[in-house]
Each structure stands twice: as structure tokens, then as C-alpha cells.
Amino acid sequence: MAELHVETLAGELEAAIAKLEASGKLASSGIVTRVGDGVVWIYGLRDAGYSEVLQIETDEGSVEAFALNLMEDEIGAVLLGDDSRVKAGAKVSRSGHVLDVPVGPELLGRVVDPLGRPLDGKGPIKTKARGLVERPAIGVLGRKHVHEPMMTGIMAIDAMFPIGRGQRELIIGDRQTGKTAVAIDTMINQARQKTGVVNVYVAVGQKLSKVSRLVDRLREEGVMDQTIVVATGPSDPASLLYLAPYAGCAMGEYFRDNKEHALIIYDDLTKHAVAYRQMSLLLRRPPGREAFPGDVFYLHSRLLERAAKLSDKLGAGSLTALPIIETQAGDISAYIPTNVISITDGQIFMETDLFNQGIRPAISAGLSVSRVGGDAQTKAVKSVSGGLKLSLSQYRELAAFAQFGSDLDKETQATLNRGVRMTELLKQPQYQPMGIWEQVASVTATEAGHFDNVPVEKIKDTQAALLTELWSESKEKMRELNKGAEKVEKDSDIAKLINKTAQKVAKGFES
Amino acid sequence: MLKTSRRTVAKVIADQLLNGASSEKLMQQLAGYLVKHGLTKQSDLYLRDIESLLATRGHSIVDVTTARELSDSLRKQITKAFAGQQSVVLREHIDESVIGGIRIQTSDKLFDATVSEKLRQLRA
Numbered sequence: 001m002a003e004l005h006v007e008t009l010a011g012e013l014e015a016a017i018a019k020l021e022a023s024g025k026l027a028s029s030g031i032v033t034r035v036g037d038g039v040v041w042i043y044g045l046r047d048a049g050y051s052e053v054l055q056i057e058t059d060e061g062s063v064e065a066f067a068l069n070l071m072e073d074e075i076g077a078v079l080l081g082d083d084s085r086v087k088a089g090a091k092v093s094r095s096g097h098v099l100d101v102p103v104g105p106e107l108l109g110r111v112v113d114p115l116g117r118p119l120d121g122k123g124p125i126k127t128k129a130r131g132l133v134e135r136p137a138i139g140v141l142g143r144k145h146v147h148e149p150m151m152t153g154i155m156a157i158d159a160m161f162p163i164g165r166g167q168r169e170l171i172i173g174d175r176q177t178g179k180t181a182v183a184i185d186t187m188i189n190q191a192r193q194k195t196g197v198v199n200v201y202v203a204v205g206q207k208l209s210k211v212s213r214l215v216d217r218l219r220e221e222g223v224m225d226q227t228i229v230v231a232t233g234p235s236d237p238a239s240l241l242y243l244a245p246y247a248g249c250a251m252g253e254y255f256r257d258n259k260e261h262a263l264i265i266y267d268d269l270t271k272h273a274v275a276y277r278q279m280s281l282l283l284r285r286p287p288g289r290e291a292f293p294g295d296v297f298y299l300h301s302r303l304l305e306r307a308a309k310l311s312d313k314l315g316a317g318s319l320t321a322l323p324i325i326e327t328q329a330g331d332i333s334a335y336i337p338t339n340v341i342s343i344t345d346g347q348i349f350m351e352t353d354l355f356n357q358g359i360r361p362a363i364s365a366g367l368s369v370s371r372v373g374g375d376a377q378t379k380a381v382k383s384v385s386g387g388l389k390l391s392l393s394q395y396r397e398l399a400a401f402a403q404f405g406s407d408l409d410k411e412t413q414a415t416l417n418r419g420v421r422m423t424e425l426l427k428q429p430q431y432q433p434m435g436i437w438e439q440v441a442s443v444t445a446t447e448a449g450h451f452d453n454v455p456v457e458k459i460k461d462t463q464a465a466l467l468t469e470l471w472s473e474s475k476e477k478m479r480e481l482n483k484g485a486e487k488v489e490k491d492s493d494i495a496k497l498i499n500k501t502a503q504k505v506a507k508g509f510e511s
Numbered sequence: 512m513l514k515t516s517r518r519t520v521a522k523v524i525a526d527q528l529l530n531g532a533s534s535e536k537l538m539q540q541l542a543g544y545l546v547k548h549g550l551t552k553q554s555d556l557y558l559r560d561i562e563s564l565l566a567t568r569g570h571s572i573v574d575v576t577t578a579r580e581l582s583d584s585l586r587k588q589i590t591k592a593f594a595g596q597q598s599v600v601l602r603e604h605i606d607e608s609v610i611g612g613i614r615i616q617t618s619d620k621l622f623d624a625t626v627s628e629k630l631r632q633l634r635a
Contacts, residue, residue: 029621
């Protein structure tokens with residue numbers, strides 16, 4: 001056995017040497033003139049292209065960089081590896097290609113860095129295909145309008161701000177308001193509801209402990225088998241943080257282009273913009289507002305435009321993007337938040353106040369919007385949730401007035417009463433995404449007023465009891481309802497069933 | 512004041528050299544320019560730029576590195592490889608660390624067929 005091993009080794013070595021014999025060719029070469037802070041300045045290589053990968057020779061193998069500043073006298077390139085190994089005077093050669101990453105189903109269940117190298121210690125990843133990191137977004141003719149639902153499993157979102165496959169929906173809010181939780185629940189829901197949607201989670205400069213906790217949780221929930229995690233930590237070079245979303249997008253695009261559906265989460269684009277600002281300033285590009293470079297809008301617009309619903313001709317696949325933006329003290333009019341709000345097809349705004357009041361997910365009904373999702377909402381949910389957003393905002397308005405006096409007419413009292421219960425109903429613990437039937441049943445029962453006499457603190461218990469009852473009594477009908485394909489009319493059998501059960505259940509909780 | 516790019520300075524010098532200006536005087540002027548603008552550290556980059564511009568105008572300066580001294584026939588062969596050029600100046604270097612083979616370097620191109628380079632590639 002050992003002999004055979006040696007023979008193959010000798011063969012491989014011979015092949016390698018033979019390949020080298022043929023490789024002598026006149027190639028352009030440059031030299032490093034300056035290096036520091038992850039940026040190298042290179043003399044020569046006047047034929048290098050924008051974003052081309054350059055190889056820099058060092059004592060211990062070569063280090064890659066990609067060219068970003070092509071100037072008359074020199075090239076500014078950003079290192080993809082350790083800058084301490086690169087010395088001034090080092091030889092630089094062109095690679096002739098732009099950055100690409102491995103893509104394909106082989107990556108599912110893996111944690112990789114933005115260059116596709118495994119970080120989970122589960123051995124090398126061998127994919128058949130590679131995808132360009134920077135790739136132009138699909139054109140007008142290749143697209144179709146967003147019409148299929150991407151269920152998040154979060155009732156407040158699915159009922160009021162539905163997201164469609166191929167949509168870009170921003171999740172925005174201060175730190176510690178549950179932005180990532182919404183994204184994770186959405187990923188978990190894809191596995192629970194067996195939608196077959198592939199998840200790509202891109203961590204941009206996130207604490208690695210947080211990423212590792214997230215991966216463990218996803219594994220526990222059985223979601224990891226259909227998930228790719230692209231992880232970068234705060235100690236990674238800015239170049240990797242900058243590349244991470246594009247690399248993750250390339251991995252998601254593979255599924256989009258192969259007639260599948262993918263969901264990509266960029267957590268978060270604020271750090272991405274900051275990493276790009278660092279790179280730009282080190283490359284001596286002029287700073288603009290908040291010291292961000294002039295093309296920071298393009299940075300995000302070209303990334304998010306790659307999320308799309310493809311036309312039937314191209315296989316009707318989709319890539320849904322959920323970018324996350326962190327605001328400072330709820331200021332959504334800062335530079336990066338306004339940029340990304342204007343790029344995306346809507347936003348889910350998370351509020352600290354709501355979060356502290358115990359309304360979790362802390363989604364602000366007034367500031368959140370989904371610009372295309374209405375077409376994509378499941379018929380079942382759409383038919384029952386029409387009045388939800390309106391009655392909730394009426395409630396909020398009245399609640400503000402009601403604080404001044406207690407003399408209220410009956411109608412106002414009723415609206416307030418219903419609003420409190422609705423708010424209570426929309427609370428949902430983390431890691432517990434709800435199916436379509438659960439959402440439909442809960443909303444139908446509350447809208448019909450069956451819970452109006454149940455004390456607010458017992459609403460969640462009543463809801464749980466209703467769902468248990470429905471599931472144990474009429475499993476088949478609920479399975480049918482969970483497909484969400486049919487409208488739920490007020491006088492349909494299923495609505496009657498829900499109403500009847502709700503009445504019965506509510507009786508037991510009324511005081 | 513806008514900084515004159517290195518390329519522009521190099522172009523002026525290359526043009527003047529080709530027009531038959533005295534190289535000694537030109538270099539003195541260049542040295543003065545570099546000192547005045549605090550660019551002395553970049554002097555070899557300026558020279559490389561001048562070389563590369565001269566090469567595009569048909570006058571190549573080629574660095575040839577070998578382990579042993581070049582034979583006349585090899586010299587001829589190398590000169591022949593730069594067929595499109597009006598004149599080719601060989602700067603020969605002998606460096607035993609390349610072990611064998613030949614390395615030919617112009618201002619911006621490199622042909623590396625030395626044994627040491629092949630060994631390095633094998634290691635990588």
C-alpha cells in the first residue's frame with residue numbers, strides 16, 4: 001500500500017514539473033512600493049484590470065490582493081490576507097481573472113469565509129461551479145414581478161408587511177431590538193414549513209461568538225442542512241468584510257439561477273459600509289458625507305439589485321434579500337439608513353420602546369412597509385388580515401388620546417379594547433415561527449371579537465388553547481388551510497369552524 | 512499646485528533623450544527636480560518609467576539574469592526575441608542563486624525561466 005502511495009506521489013510530482021516547463025511566458029510584473037493597513041501600492045502592471053486579483057510574492061507563498069485604484073502612476077490594491085508578510089519591493093503578477101468563489105449545493109450546511117474557504121473544520125469544500133463575486137444584476141427582461149410568498153413565520157410581518165420571493169425587505173432598528181431574531185426566525189420557518197428555500201446568512205464583522213451561537217441554534221432547529229453561513233469577524237481585514245455580502249450573494253445566485261429559491265440575510269450592511277469607508281479612505285479616495293466615499297450608494301444598490309425573481313424563461317428561481325441596518329438612537333434619516341431604505345422594497349422598523357414594553361417582535365406598525373409583498377401574500381392570510389393594519393393604527397392613535405381623559409364613548413372603548421388584544425396577540429416568542437393556519441386562526445378569532453371579553457394577560461393562553469383545540473379536532477382541515485391557497489371567506493366552513501372553536505375556548509378564559 | 516505625474520515627467524525626459532539631448536544634463540535636471548519635490552526615494556521608479564516609455568518607442572533595455580555568463584549565441588537569440596525594437600541594450604547580471612535557466616526582465620514585463628523560480632512555484 002505504501003509503495004503504491006509513493007508511486008502516485010512521484011507521478012503527481014512529474015506532472016507538476018511538466019506543467020511548469022510549459023509555463024514560462026512573458027508576463028507583466030510589478031513591484032510593491034508601499035504597504036500598510038491592508039492596502040498595497042504597486043508600481044507597474046499597467047495592463048491590470050479593475051477588481052482583478054493580483055498575486056504578491058512573499059517569503060511564505062503568495063498573498064492575493066485585488067486592484068481597486070488604477071491610476072496613472074500606480075495601482076492601489078486591497079490585500080485579502082495578512083499584510084505583515086508583504087514587503088515593499090515584492091514582485092507582483094496578474095492572475096488574469098476577477099474574484100470568484102465556489103458555489104453550489106456542496107456548500108449547504110457549511111460555514112465559510114468570503115473566499116469560500118471552510119471555517120467549520122469539516123474538511124475541504126469541492127464544488128463543481130464557481131460564481132463571480134461582482135456580477136451585474138439581471139436585466140429587465142429576465143425578471144418577473146414578485147408574486148410568491150416568502151413566509152417569515154412572524155405573524156406581525158406575514159399579516160401586515162408580507163414579503164415575497166425576490167423582494168428586498170430591510171430590517172432596521174437600534175441595537176438590541178431583535179433584528180437578527182427576525183432574520184433567524186425566517187430561516188427557521190423555511191425548514192419548519194418545508195418551503196425548500198435555501199438560506200444564506202452573511203455575517204459582516206459580527207462577533208464570532210454570536211455567529212457560533214447562531215450556527216448551533218440553526219443546527220439544533222434542523223435548518224443548517226439548507227443553510228450556508230458566510231462569516232467574517234471584527235478582526236478580519238476590511239477587505240473580507242467588504243467582500244462578504246457579494247460572496248454570499250454569488251452563493252445565493254447559484255440557487256436562483258438553478259430554478260430554486262434562496263433567502264439571503266446581510267447582517268449587517270452598516271458594518272459593511274464602515275468597512276468600505278475604511279478601505280476607501282486608505283486608498284485615498286475623497287471622503288464625502290459622514291466620511292463615506294461617493295459611491296457608497298452604489299455599493300449597496302448593486303448588491304441588492306442582484307436579489308430578484310427570475311422570469312419563467314430563466315427558470316423562475318428567486319433570491320430574496322433581508323438586509324439589516326443598525327440605527328443610532330432610532331435615527332432612520334442618517335446617511336446609510338436612508339440609502340438602503342430607498343434601495344429596498346420596504347422596511348421593517350424595530351423600535352426600542354416597543355421592545356422594552358415587552359412587545360416582541362418590536363415591529364413598528366407605523367414606520368414599517370412592504371412595497372411589493374401584497375401581491376405575494378398568501379390568499380388565506382390576505383383575506384383575513386385586511387383590516388389588521390388599519391385597526392392597529394387606529395388603536396395607536398386613540399390610545400394616545402385616551403391617556404388624557406377617561407370619558408370615552410362605547411365605540412372608542414371597543415376599538416381600544418380590540419387594539420390591546422390584537423397587540424397582545426401579535427407578540428411572539430423567538431424561535432417559534434407560526435404556520436399559515438395558526439396565523440389565520442388567530443387573526444380570524446380576534447377580528448371576530450371572540451377574545452374581547454378575555455382579560456389581556458390571558459390572550460396568549462387563549463390563543464394557544466384555540467390552536468391546540470383546532471389541531472387536535474380538525475387536523476386535516478388545518479393542513480389544508482396551511483397550504484394557504486384558498487381565500488378564507490367570512491361564511492366559509494373553515495371560518496365557521498374557527499369561530500365556533502374560538503367562542504368555546506374563550507368562554508373558559510373569560511373572567 | 513497640482514502635482515505633475517511621474518509618467519508625464521518620464522515622458523518629457525524620454526522624448527528629449529530620443530531627440531538627442533545630452534543624457535548627463537537631463538539626469539542632472541531630473542535629480543534637481545526630485546530633490547526639490549522631495550521625491551528622491553522614487554528615483555528608481557522614475558528610471559523604470561523612462562525605460563518603459565523608451566521601450567514603447569523602440570529602444571529596449573533588458574535585464575538578463577543567469578547563473579553563468581551568457582554565450583554570444585544566446586545574446587544574439589535574446590536580441591532576436593525583441594525583433595520589433597530598433598535597439599536592444601542587454602544589462603547582464605550573474606547570480607548563482609538562480610541555479611540555472613534565465614530571467615529576462617524589461618521595465619514592466621518579466622520572463623522567468625530560472626530553476627529557482629520553478630522550485631518556488633513547486634513549493635507554493
